[in-house]
Amino acid sequence: xxxxxxxxxxxxxxxxxxxxxxxxxxxxxxxxxxxxxxxxxxxxxxxxxxxxxxxxxxxxxxxxxxxxxxxxxxxxxxxxxxxxxxxxxxxxxxxxxxxxxxxxxxxxxxxxxxxxxxxxxxxxxxxxxxxxxxxxxxxxxxxxxxxxxxxxxxxxxxxxxxxxxxxxxxxxxxxxxxxxxxxxxxxxxxxxxxxxxxxxxxxxxxxxxxxxxxxxxxxxxxxxxxxxxxxxxxxxxxxxxxxxxxxxxxxxxxxxxxxxxxxxxxxxxxxxxxxxxxxxx
Amino acid sequence: xxxxxxxxxxxxxxxxxxxxxxxxxxxxxxxxxxxxxxxxxxxxxxxxxxxxxxxxxxxxxxxxxxxxxxxxxxxxxxxxxxxxxxxxxxxxxxxxxxxxxxxxxxxxxxxxxxxxxxxxxxxxxxxxxxxxxxxxxxxxxxxxxxxxxxxxxxxxxxx
Numbered sequence: 001x002x003x004x005x006x007x008x009x010x011x012x013x014x015x016x017x018x019x020x021x022x023x024x025x026x027x028x029x030x031x032x033x034x035x036x037x038x039x040x041x042x043x044x045x046x047x048x049x050x051x052x053x054x055x056x057x058x059x060x061x062x063x064x065x066x067x068x069x070x071x072x073x074x075x076x077x078x079x080x081x082x083x084x085x086x087x088x089x090x091x092x093x094x095x096x097x098x099x100x101x102x103x104x105x106x107x108x109x110x111x112x113x114x115x116x117x118x119x120x121x122x123x124x125x126x127x128x129x130x131x132x133x134x135x136x137x138x139x140x141x142x143x144x145x146x147x148x149x150x151x152x153x154x155x156x157x158x159x160x161x162x163x164x165x166x167x168x169x170x171x172x173x174x175x176x177x178x179x180x181x182x183x184x185x186x187x188x189x190x191x192x193x194x195x196x197x198x199x200x201x202x203x204x205x206x207x208x209x210x211x212x213x214x215x216x217x218x219x220x221x222x223x224x225x226x227x228x229x230x231x232x233x234x235x236x237x238x239x240x241x242x243x244x245x246x247x248x249x250x251x252x253x254x255x256x257x258x259x260x261x262x263x264x265x266x267x268x269x270x271x272x273x274x275x276x277x278x279x280x281x
Numbered sequence: 282x283x284x285x286x287x288x289x290x291x292x293x294x295x296x297x298x299x300x301x302x303x304x305x306x307x308x309x310x311x312x313x314x315x316x317x318x319x320x321x322x323x324x325x326x327x328x329x330x331x332x333x334x335x336x337x338x339x340x341x342x343x344x345x346x347x348x349x350x351x352x353x354x355x356x357x358x359x360x361x362x363x364x365x366x367x368x369x370x371x372x373x374x375x376x377x378x379x380x381x382x383x384x385x386x387x388x389x390x391x392x393x394x395x396x397x398x399x400x401x402x403x404x405x406x407x408x409x410x411x412x413x414x415x416x417x418x419x420x421x422x423x424x425x426x427x428x429x430x431x432x433x434x435x436x437x438x439x440x
Contacts, residue, residue, distance in 0.1 A: 004301035007283060007346035028347070035304050035342045036323055047347055095412030096390060097330055097339045181411060 003040050009047040013054070013131065013160060019046045020156045021133040027158045029069060029106030032098060054105075054160060057082075066162040068105025072117075075104070083164065084276055085120040085171035085189045092116050092175035092184070105159040108141070111149040111213060113248055114183040118145060118214040120173050121162065122206035123189035129161040136160075145213055168204070169193045172272035174265050176209075178252070184209040185253060188265045190273040192224075200224045200274065205266065207241070210258045212248045217241050220266060229274045238267035285349040289314060290358045299345040305331070308345040309355065316356045316385040320414070327413040330386030331355050337393045339412070356385035359392060367437060368392060371430035372423070379417035387413040391427045399438075400431055 010016045019025055024043030028034050034045070048054055054069035057080045064080060075082055075090035076099070082090075093099050093107075093116050107117035108128060118141065126141045133156060144152050153159075171191035175184045187208040193201045203224040208214035220237045227233050242259045250258065282298040289309065299308055306329045309317045320326035322341050329340045332354040340353075360366035365373075368388050378384050387410060394401055394409035401409070406427045407420070415423070 001302040001344065002300075004283070004346065007285075007344070007349055009347075009350065031344075031347060032324060032342050034347075035302075035344050038302075045344070045346065095327065096409055097327060097337050097412040098324065100336050101338050101342065 001034065001037060001039065001042055001045075003043055004045055005043050007045045007047065009050040011050045011052070013051055016046055016048060016051060016158060017131055017133040017156070019044065020158055023155075025156070027109075029103040029109070030071065030101035032101050032106075033110065048105075048158070062166055064164045064166060066104050066164065068108075068159045068161060069103050071104075072099035072102050081166070083120070083124055083166070083168070083171050083191065085123060085173035085191060085273070086117075086164070088173035089116045089120045089175070089187070089189065092173070092187075095181045104162055108144070108162070109149055109153065109159055111145070113212055113214075114185075114187070114209045115214070116175060116184060116187055116208075119187040119206045119208040120171070120189040121164070122214055122216050123171065123173075123191045123204045124164050124168065125191075125204055126165075127163040128159055129163070130157050131160045132157045138163075142216055145215060148213060167193065168202075170273055170277035172269050172276055174269050174272070176261060176265060185250065186210050186258070186261045186265055187214070188262075188269045190269045192270070192273045192277065194274065194277050198228060200227050200229065203270065203273075205241075205270065207245075207262065207266065210247050210250070210262055211245065217245075217266065219243070220270075224270065229271065234267035234271055237270060238263040241266040283346045283349075285345060287348050287350065288352045290354060301344070301346060303345045304341050305333075305343040305345050305348045305353070306340040308348070309340060309353070314355050314357065318382055318386065320382070325414070326383075327390075328383050328386050330389050330412065332358075332389055332393065337390055354389070356388050359388060366392070367433045368395070368427070368430040371426040371433060375422050375426040375429055377418065377422035377426040383413050383415045387415070387423060391423075391430070394427070395431055395434060399435055401427070403428070 026042045028047050054067040056067045057078050058065040059080050072090040072093045121141045168191035173189040176186040177184050190205045192203045195201045205217045205220045220241050242262050247258050284296050286295045318328035320328035324342045331340045406424050
């Protein structure tokens with residue numbers, strides 16, 4: 001950050017986008033990685049923390065709308081009906097002073113393999129609003145994460161809102177790490193919609209940290225459709241989850257261990273999501 | 282150089298020049314606020330915690346330029362040797378301080394907790410202090426100290 005010439009903290013989104021249209025601008029959300037970055041190309045830091053609308057959590061009939069600057073602490077303290085898996089993931093992020101800084105938009109934009117929030121956002125089929133000067137677009141988390149999100153964000157574009165549909169019945173999230181504040185070795189989330197008879201009508205399952213980027217598990221989702229929860233079902237989807245999954249190399253664990261973790265935790269998170277139905281959404 | 286103006290512990294600093302890559306932590310230590318410690322300098326240890334506009338953050342992860350126009354509080358804003366904050370009294374009474382390196386930041390974390398929850402349970406205290414590494418003690422006395430401070434502060438409030 002040696003070449004930064006200006007720090008700007010606008011109070012409107014329009015002013016943010018004006019500044020982001022200038023070359024060398026970097027949008028800063030929670031900022032946990034900015035001080036450690038040595039990027040010589042950054043000439044202007046545009047701090048998003050002064051825009052009140054980006055901090056808002058809104059509850060609509062069928063969805064929750066999160067401003068991109070909503071922090072992990074905000075997600076834990078709000079009285080809005082945040083889906084359980086999202087709350088669990090917010091709590092799993094590092095420690096209190098970091099949770100006070102880390103934002104939903106920042107988590108999505110960074111897309112580091114161990115990032116916690118993208119996993120539940122994928123499992124909730126969230127949609128992201130991205131704005132630039134004079135334009136805005138909506139993109140699903142799934143599409144945004146087809147490749148690293150930085151490749152899907154053009155220069156001058158900023159994530160402003162995250163829409164979370166409330167069409168699922170219940171959800172769950174599990175982070176596996178050596179300590180509570182460590183980076184995840186595995187993240188997994190599931191949201192399910194159950195029929196009146198207790199069959200899984202629709203399930204969304206996502207995984208992260210064992211893969212280079214968080215992703216949905218389409219084959220598992222397909223195998224769950226119309227099924228009733230059973231040990232056999234969980235065993236078979238756990239095995240299915242590993243098949244075709246491109247594991248990233250992790251200096252902390254072997255790929256055999258990673259595979260075992262995936263099998264166990266995918267089954268476990270689906271079981272928890274189904275069992276959470278009725279108790280909490 | 283970048284010009285910044287900010288308030289530190291009630292004192293106004295106007296138009297101070299900082300390097301673009303200077304952290305808030307280094308800035309605070311340069312102006313003499315030495316209670317803010319540089320343990321790891323990369324967001325792990327929590328010894329550099331400060332309260333920025335009411336929110337407890339790690340000052341090694343904030344650039345000084347980002348603190349322009351903000352209000353910073355450190356442990357100096359809590360109390361003095363002559364008139365300590367009840368949290369400070371409780372930390373001493375409970376023997377929660379050994380080398381003391383992590384304590385200024387931990388006191389700020391505890392102060393933010395008690396501001397939000399005057400009567401926290403043990404889980405809430407442990408969660409509030411989870412960003413603060415302490416290499417001397419076993420995270421037992423500090424929890425007791427926060428419990429004691431909470432009790433004293435509530436009694437103080439009722440008086």
